[in-house]
Amino acid sequence: MAIDSSLLGSSATAPLASRVTWPEQVSGFVRAKPLGVVGALIILGMLLVAAVAPALAPYDPYEPDYAAQFARPAAEHWFGTDEFGRDVLSRIMYGARIALFVGFTASLVGCSLGAGLGVLSAYCDGTVDLLLERMMDVLLAFPQLILALAVASILGPAVPNVVIAVAIPIIPRAARVVRAAALSIKENPYVEAAHGLGASHYQVIRRHLLPNVLAPYLIIVTAQLGTAILAEAALSYLGLGAAEPTPSWGLMLSGSAPAYAEKAPWIGLFPGIAISLAVFGFSLFGDSLRDALDPKLRGRS
């Protein structure tokens, strides 16, 4: 029997109807999800600030200026200065870099590892699935922040360690979601057909399973971005994240903010707004993306 070898390589995502172009998809998203667009704009603004922080920030975020301690918010220092006379606005701008770096790397690393395990678990079935599932159960038994706290306490306060501490609790959560998606995709006739045509396990996973779990993967990545930023802020607040003088938002809220609450409330006010706005942006965008990508919710609210 002649086998059309080109079929082996064909993707399961082949379009049935005429393909919608990217700009059309984007404009459709804009019209259907105004809140999601607000979220996307907040994220873009934050990315921009983080990228050009050195050019945009009016002062050095690290350099103390004891002549300008506890300056009130005014034209010179828009958001005031802290107990070392450092400009709060500049520190918030540089802080966006840390928040975004930890947010993106932790959620991408955590979700990718989780997605890999989820697909493997769904594809292999049997003992492998059972073992991986029990391992994920164990990791899920720890509250997200407690596990991050335990890991961070061992690794010590530093930004790369925070990424690891925040990423580990994300793994089982991503694995759960992606495994469920992969399980239903595995049952599709085209997967069976690919097996029948002699495709290897690797080919089936790479060409048929992975492209089809992309939607749940993206949903969980965006959902975890906000959580990761919050977790970084919490760890830094507790003194287990970035160490002084790194301008991490959470760290800016920890020592001086409550101590000088009466004298200089702005020290504690603006970093909190920055964290809230960032997480708010990611949640709005993530929610709308989920609604747009999840076929069960498509065409609803």
Add this chain to the structure above:
Amino acid sequence: MRTYVTKRLLLIVPTLFGVAAVVFVIMRVIPGDVTLLILGGDQTGRIDPQQLAAMRHQLGLDQPIAVQFGTWLWSVLRLDFGTSLWTGQPVIEEVLIRLPLSLEVAILATIVSVLLAIPLGMIAAVRQDTWVDYAIRILSIGGQAIPSFWVGILVILFLVIYFGWGPPLEFTPPWVDPWANFQQLVWPVLTVGYRYAAVTTRMTRSTVLEVLREDYIRTAWAKGLRQRAVVIRHALKNAMLPVITLVGTEFAFLIGGLVVTETVFTLNGVGRFVVDAVAHRDYPVVQALVFLIALCFVVVNLLIDLTYAWFDPRIRYH
């Protein structure tokens, strides 16, 4: 049902064994030697090697790793978590001192969150895509975005500046002085309650929306039932299952997970104990707490699954 309960109870054993193993491994990969931390060394930082060896023997650190794990597991089974390196008290006693406070905050915050979330989520669903819905959604997404420790800082700032109120230094249990207890806990409870209400509101909204599209709801409308009857008696009742799951999981989390809120409000609960223990490098305490919190999580999740079966007769586990 009985076989299901037995099966679930048996499944808890490997999970808890895994939890214990993870906690044990985490605590064993700590850089540096715990004995060095305990002994601390003298002024010049020197430690008597004989003393070190004696301490290692006393802590059982000279045993093979498998034996150490076995010993630890056996003591955990007898609820013996060792003594705190910081206070010298048995860990379990230290936990029991702090548990009432954490439990009270967890229970009250859960009540606040449910009382806010279920009506709000229901209204948002019924008035979908109106300004009421948008306002509730923004309020609830905001509640999840705003870090609770920052809300705590703001609340304290406000209270300190306008009322000269400072966080209390010692916890007053409700059975000693209910009014003092209320004053201490009202702000942390509202702060945490709002945050969890945000999560629950979103869940209630989406499940009610889903249920409102079911056929039997259309039938209820067609029968000419009033809106209240349709929404509350038909829709809400059936939308409650995922919400119950969420509230239960949140409750489990609240008992030990309020690390940040308890720190902000200087409440001497289990969550703050974790932070303090980490700061003091009090590893027996960290080990015990992480294990106990996970245990709590697993048990509450089991209870949720069992209520699930009880609530929804269609669910039959095998």
